Amino acid sequence: MLMASPSTVAAPLEALLSVGQVAEICQVSDRTVRRWIADGQLPVCRLGRSVRIRPADLAAMIDRGPVK
Numbered sequence: 001m002l003m004a005s006p007s008t009v010a011a012p013l014e015a016l017l018s019v020g021q022v023a024e025i026c027q028v029s030d031r032t033v034r035r036w037i038a039d040g041q042l043p044v045c046r047l048g049r050s051v052r053i054r055p056a057d058l059a060a061m062i063d064r065g066p067v068k
Contacts, residue, residue: 014054014055014056015055016045016052016053016054016055017052017053017054017055017058018050018051018052018053019033019034019037019051019053021053022042022053022058025058026058026062036061037051041061042057042058042061043057044057
């Protein structure tokens with residue numbers, strides 16, 4: 001029997017956030033989050049018609065600060 005070494009086992013996927021969850025975290029409306037997405041400020045993963053945000057992408061947007 002062939003066993004996979006720990007280095008070849010895929011790391012668990014990070015949990016993706018919904019628009020509503022991002023809005024709650026940032027204390028803004030869903031509409032504001034959708035505007036960030038439309039403006040290209042916040043990258044998303046599209047799963048069918050669903051839109052999800054990687055926590056790392058949200059953190060990066062926050063670190064960049066406001067867009068002028």
